[in-house]
Amino acid sequence: MLRIGALERLVHQLNRLPGVGPKTAQRLAYQILREPDLSTGLQEALIAVRESIHQCNVCFSYTDEPSICRYCADHARRTDVLCIVEEPSDIVRIESSGAFRGRYHVLHGAISPLDNIGPDDLKIRELLERIEESRAVGDVTPGISEIILALDPDLEGDTTVLYLAKVLGERGLKVTRIASGVPLGSDIDYVDDRTLGRALENRVEL
Amino acid sequence: MLRIGALERLVHQLNRLPGVGPKTAQRLAYQILREPDLSTGLQEALIAVRESIHQCNVCFSYTDEPSICRYCADHARRTDVLCIVEEPSDIVRIESSGAFRGRYHVLHGAISPLDNIGPDDLKIRELLERIEESRAVGDVTPGISEIILALDPDLEGDTTVLYLAKVLGERGLKVTRIASGVPLGSDIDYVDDRTLGRALENRVEL
Numbered sequence: 001m002l003r004i005g006a007l008e009r010l011v012h013q014l015n016r017l018p019g020v021g022p023k024t025a026q027r028l029a030y031q032i033l034r035e036p037d038l039s040t041g042l043q044e045a046l047i048a049v050r051e052s053i054h055q056c057n058v059c060f061s062y063t064d065e066p067s068i069c070r071y072c073a074d075h076a077r078r079t080d081v082l083c084i085v086e087e088p089s090d091i092v093r094i095e096s097s098g099a100f101r102g103r104y105h106v107l108h109g110a111i112s113p114l115d116n117i118g119p120d121d122l123k124i125r126e127l128l129e130r131i132e133e134s135r136a137v138g139d140v141t142p143g144i145s146e147i148i149l150a151l152d153p154d155l156e157g158d159t160t161v162l163y164l165a166k167v168l169g170e171r172g173l174k175v176t177r178i179a180s181g182v183p184l185g186s187d188i189d190y191v192d193d194r195t196l197g198r199a200l201e202n203r204v205e206l
Numbered sequence: 207m208l209r210i211g212a213l214e215r216l217v218h219q220l221n222r223l224p225g226v227g228p229k230t231a232q233r234l235a236y237q238i239l240r241e242p243d244l245s246t247g248l249q250e251a252l253i254a255v256r257e258s259i260h261q262c263n264v265c266f267s268y269t270d271e272p273s274i275c276r277y278c279a280d281h282a283r284r285t286d287v288l289c290i291v292e293e294p295s296d297i298v299r300i301e302s303s304g305a306f307r308g309r310y311h312v313l314h315g316a317i318s319p320l321d322n323i324g325p326d327d328l329k330i331r332e333l334l335e336r337i338e339e340s341r342a343v344g345d346v347t348p349g350i351s352e353i354i355l356a357l358d359p360d361l362e363g364d365t366t367v368l369y370l371a372k373v374l375g376e377r378g379l380k381v382t383r384i385a386s387g388v389p390l391g392s393d394i395d396y397v398d399d400r401t402l403g404r405a406l407e408n409r410v411e412l
Contacts, residue, residue, distance in 0.1 A: 002298055004270045006258045010251040016244055018237050019230065030295055031224050032252070033259060033268060034314075038222055043252045045216040046238070046245050052212045053239060062239060064210045089236055092208055108240075 001026055007033070058130065060106040060123045061088040071104055078102040079134065079141040083148045084127070084164065086110050086157070094150060102148075105130065110156035111163055117156075119163060131171065149177040153198075207232055213239070264336065266312040266329045267294040277310055284308040285340065286348040290333070290370065291356050292316050292363070300356060308354075311336065316362035317369055323362075325369060337377065355383040359404075 001008065007029055014025035032039045053062050056069035063069035071077065071091070081102030085091055091104050107122040135143035147168050151157035161177055168175045181199035182191050191199075207214065213235055220231035238245050259268050262275035269275035277283065277297065287308030291297055297310050313328040341349035353374050357363035367383055374381045387405035388397050397405075 002268055002294055003276075004259055004268060006251070006254040006270060007268065010255045013244070013247045013251040016247070017234050019233070024225065026295070027225070028223050029255075030293070033255065036256065038219070039252050039256055041219045041222070043249060043256075045212070045219040046249045046252075048212040049216045049235075049239065050242065050245055050249075053210055062208055062210060062213065064212060070209075087236070088208055088239075089232070 055106075059104045060108060060126065061091055061104060076101075080144055081146045081148065082131075082144050083150050085150050086152060086160075090150060100148070103144075107151075107160070110151060110160040112156045112159070122160075124164070124167075128167070128171075131168075131173070144173070146174040146176070149175065151177070153180045261312075265310045266314060266332065267297055267310060282307075286350055287352045287354065288337075288350050289354045289356050292358060292366075296356060306354070309350075313357075313366070316357060316366040318362045318365070328366075330370070330373075334373070334377075337374075337379070350379070352380040352382070355381065357383070359386045 001011065010029045010032065011022070011025045014020055014028050015022055017025075020028070032042070052064045054064075055061070056063045056065075056072055057067050058072040059069060061069050061071065065073070078101055081100075082105055083094060083100055083102060084105050084107060085094070086107055086109060088106050091106070094100050094104075105123065105127050107124065107127075109117055109122050111117060111119060111122070131144045134141075147164075149161050149164060151160050165175050165177075179202055180195065181202060182188060182195065188196070207217065216238065217228070217231045217235045220226055220234050221228055223231075226234070238248070258270045260270075261267070262269045262271075262278055263273050264278040265275060267275050267277065271279070284307060287306075288311055289300060289306055289308060290311050290313060291300070292313055292315060294312050297312070300306050300310075311329065311333050313330065313333075315323055315328050317323060317325060317328070337350045340347075353370075355367050355370060357366050371381050371383075385408055386401065387408060388394060388401065394402065
C-alpha cells in the first residue's frame with residue numbers, strides 16, 4: 001500500500017463495506033485512482049442517494065417519493081393484511097412471487113440479544129401504533145386484522161416471531177408466519193436435516 | 207431491487223468496480239443506505255483522494271506531495287539505476303523486499319494489442335526523456351545507466367519487455383529483467399510447467 005494519507009483513508013472506508021476485505025479494498029481504491037470518471041460517478045450517486053432516499057412514513061421501506069412509498073400509496077392493495085419483513089429488499093422478493101397484494105411493514109432488522117438489538121431498536125412501536133390507528137373508528141378503509149410474518153427462518157427471525165406473536169396476539173390479530181420446508185424443485189436427498197424436520201412438522205393436509 | 211432511481215444509479219456505479227457483480231453491488235448499496243455514516247465517510251474519502259492525489263512529475267507514481275513523490279525526493283537513493291514497473295502498487299511490493307534502493311518509473315500499464323494499448327498509451331516517451339535529461343552534461347548526480355524491468359511475467363509484460371529492451375538497448379543502457387522461476391518455499395511437484403521451464407532456462411551458475 002502506497003503511504004498516502006488520502007488513499008489509506010479511502011481503503012479504510014471501502015473496507016467497511018460488507019464482504020470487502022483489506023486486499024479487495026486496496027484493489028478498488030487503485031481502480032478508483034486510475035479512473036477519475038468512476039470516482040465522480042460514485043460520488044454523485046452517493047450524494048443523490050443521500051439526498052433523495054428516505055424511509056416511508058408508514059411502512060419504513062425506502063422511497064424517493066415525498067412522504068409515502070408506492071406500495072403504501074397504491075389503493076388497489078388490501079389494507080387489512082400486513083406483511084412484516086426485516087429489510088426493504090425483502091419486499092422486492094415477495095412482490096416478485098406475486099402471491100401477496102396487501103401492505104408491508106419493515107422492521108429494519110430482527111431481535112438479536114447477541115448484537116444487543118432488542119424490540120426497541122426495531123420499528124415495532126411504530127407497527128403497534130400503525131395497527132391502532134388503522135382500527136380507529138370512522139376510518140373508511142378496513143383496519144388491519146391479519147399479520148403475516150415474513151422473517152428469515154434463522155435464530156434472530158425465530159426470536160422476533162415469538163416476540164411479535166405474543167404482542168400482536170394480545171391485540172386480537174390473526175398472526176401467521178410464512179411456511180418453512182423443502183424448496184420447490186429440490187431433491188429431498190440433499191435437503192438439510194433441520195429443514196426436513198420443519199417440513200415434516202408443518203406438513204399440510206391434502 | 208427496489209425501483210428507486212437514485213438507488214439503481216448507485217448500484218450501477220458500484221457494479222463498475224472490479225470484482226463487484228450486480229448482486230454484490232445491490233448488497234453494498236443497501237448497506238450504504240442503512241449506514242448514513244458509511245455513505246458520508248466514503249464520499250469524503252473520494253473527494254480527498256481526488257483533490258490531494260496526483261501523479262509524481264518524475265516517476266508517475268501516485269503522491270500527495272506538491273510535485274515529486276518521496277522516492278524521487280529521497281537523496282539517499284541511487285540515481286543511476288531505474289526500476290520500471292506497470293503500476294504504482296508494484297513499487298510497494300519491491301520496496302518491502304528491501305532489495306532495491308534506486309529510483310522508479312511507472313508505465314501505468316503494459317503493451318496489449320488486444321486491448322488497443324500501444325507504447326504511446328504508456329509513460330514510455332516520458333521515460334526516454336527522463337533518461338536523456340539525466341545524462342545532460344553538467345548534472346551533478348550520475349545519469350541513468352541501468353534499467354531493471356520489473357514487469358509482470360505474462361503476455362503483456364513480455365511484449366513490453368521486448369519493446370523496451372529494444373529502444374533502451376539502442377541508447378546504450380544496461381537492461382535487465384527480474385528473474386522468473388520457482389517461488390521460494392514452494393514444492394517443485396506443484397509448480398506449473400511454464401514456470402519450471404523458465405526456471406531451467408534461466409538457471410544460475412554456482
